[in-house]
Amino acid sequence: MNRVTVVGLGLGRADLTPRGLAAIESAQVLAGGERLLAWFPEHPGRRLLLKFNLADWLEQVALLAGQGQEVAVLASGDPGFFGVAAKVIQRLGREAVTVLPNVTAMAAACARLGLAWQEARAVSLHGRDDQGPLWRALGESDLVVVYTDPRHGPAWLAGLLLQRGQAPYWRLGVAQDLGAAQERVAWYTPAAAAEESFSELNVVALERVARPQPLRLGAPEDAYAHQAGLITKSEVRCAALGRLELGPGLTVWDLGAGSGSLGLEAGLLCPGGRVVAVEADPERAELIRANRAAFGAGWLEVVQARLPQDLAKLPDPDRVFIGGGGEELGAIMEAAWDRLKPGGVLLVSLVRLESLARARAALAGLGAAVETTQIQVGRGAALTGGEYLKALNPVWLVRGRREGSA
Numbered sequence: 001m002n003r004v005t006v007v008g009l010g011l012g013r014a015d016l017t018p019r020g021l022a023a024i025e026s027a028q029v030l031a032g033g034e035r036l037l038a039w040f041p042e043h044p045g046r047r048l049l050l051k052f053n054l055a056d057w058l059e060q061v062a063l064l065a066g067q068g069q070e071v072a073v074l075a076s077g078d079p080g081f082f083g084v085a086a087k088v089i090q091r092l093g094r095e096a097v098t099v100l101p102n103v104t105a106m107a108a109a110c111a112r113l114g115l116a117w118q119e120a121r122a123v124s125l126h127g128r129d130d131q132g133p134l135w136r137a138l139g140e141s142d143l144v145v146v147y148t149d150p151r152h153g154p155a156w157l158a159g160l161l162l163q164r165g166q167a168p169y170w171r172l173g174v175a176q177d178l179g180a181a182q183e184r185v186a187w188y189t190p191a192a193a194a195e196e197s198f199s200e201l202n203v204v205a206l207e208r209v210a211r212p213q214p215l216r217l218g219a220p221e222d223a224y225a226h227q228a229g230l231i232t233k234s235e236v237r238c239a240a241l242g243r244l245e246l247g248p249g250l251t252v253w254d255l256g257a258g259s260g261s262l263g264l265e266a267g268l269l270c271p272g273g274r275v276v277a278v279e280a281d282p283e284r285a286e287l288i289r290a291n292r293a294a295f296g297a298g299w300l301e302v303v304q305a306r307l308p309q310d311l312a313k314l315p316d317p318d319r320v321f322i323g324g325g326g327e328e329l330g331a332i333m334e335a336a337w338d339r340l341k342p343g344g345v346l347l348v349s350l351v352r353l354e355s356l357a358r359a360r361a362a363l364a365g366l367g368a369a370v371e372t373t374q375i376q377v378g379r380g381a382a383l384t385g386g387e388y389l390k391a392l393n394p395v396w397l398v399r400g401r402r403e404g405s406a
Contacts, residue, residue, distance in 0.1 A: 002065050004092055006073040006085045008102030011179025013039050020100045024072050029064050031057070032074030039074075058091040065092070078104040082124045082147050106145045109175035109203040112185040120145050120205075125152035131160075132249070132272040135299030138166075139271070142208040150200045157204055158193035164300075165293025167191060169212060173205035174198060212296030217241065217265050225287045225294075226259035232323055232349060235377045236395045237262055241269060243347050243373065243397055244319045249273045251341075253317045255307055255332060256280075256324025260288035264297050266321070276301045276314055308335035320346045329355055330362040337366050342404025350396045359398045368400030 005023040030037060031048035050057045065071050079085035081104045089097045110117035121137035124147040137144045154174045161167050167190040176184045176199040218238045221231050240262060246269035254263035257277035267275045277300055279285045285304040292300045308331050320336045340346055348359045363370045374396050378389035
């Protein structure tokens with residue numbers, strides 16, 4: 001098999017290195033997308049167009065190389081950075097592929113926008129619906145460069161920031177048609193970008209312009225907007241987060257979320273995952289959104305929905321926390337259990353003895369081993385020149401784990 005050369009084109013033909021140009025000129029086959037193939041109208045070789053099915057296209061590349069033909073795969077930017085090089089190497093093997101790097105769209109966009117990018121985070125939304133990597137990057141960096149696609153462009157990104165209450169913290173630098181005669185580079189507020197139309201060929205730099213309130217584990221109740229004390233107490237929250245056994249990439253349901261405090265803090269322990277706070281009461285749902293905005297926790301999904309009827313709308317969970325439910329508690333637990341992934345954990349926080357009995361019976365009926373923990377908290381309070389321990393209401397945490405492995 002002849003070696004296949006993956007040629008990084010940078011922003012255009014002007015960025016081609018002499019070695020890259022030589023590889024293209026000597027190739028018997030040019031393989032790539034329609035836009036890149038059009039950059040070489042004079043090339044006499046065969047053209048292998050990548051349009052829809054990447055796997056079939058890679059098979060054609062392998063077949064032609066196996067027949068002894070020299071194949072040059074054309075890639076925009078740098079082929080090893082969110083590019084096609086990884087797929088070509090995966091199919092053909094490293095020993096059969098030569099990669100010629102070039103300037104990335106990320107580097108070019110930051111240069112045009114006047115940004116140093118050594119500490120920037122890069123995220124690709126191209127052909128992806130998973131927002132987890134985007135929110136994780138926004139939580140960990142003050143500069144995030146996003147590779148977009150026609151469905152997830154600058155206006156969509158701006159709308160997402162507005163919808164999640166994150167607009168005060170970010171501005172968007174949009175670099176359109178980099179390297180072309182119609183190249184445009186400009187800064188936008190999220191509100192302005194949401195109303196703008198952009199070329200489908202663009203890269204977006206999200207730069208932080210303000211910082212939200214810091215979010216931390218076990219924050220005191222008064223750190224959150226809440227309704228008449230309907231909030232999981234700080235000490236109970238910490239215990240519940242531990243009993244949930246959280247970790248990166250997990251999907252968590254916070255049902256009967258109240259103020260959203262448990263879901264917000266759970267997100268700190270599930271980087272790159274999904275946390276969905278579900279609340280039936282519209283006023284409390286608005287409080288959750290307000291807390292999300294205040295803490296800059298755009299990754300938290302807030303759903304106003306009835307339980308258990310509307311659970312079908314949610315993604316399958318790895319972890320479920322139930323902080324409310326009343327007379328519907330048993331039905332909510334059963335519906336959540338049906339959706340819980342193998343190896344997943346369901347945890348219920350309870351105050352009433354009647355609810356404790358109902359929760360234990362429901363888990364036992366589902367075939368789960370029932371684990372019950374009581375949390376008794378006393379807080380120091382002033383008393384006639386001294387201090388005493390003022391007891392809070394005892395709370396029970398009832399836990400069950402679904403059989404299987406994650």
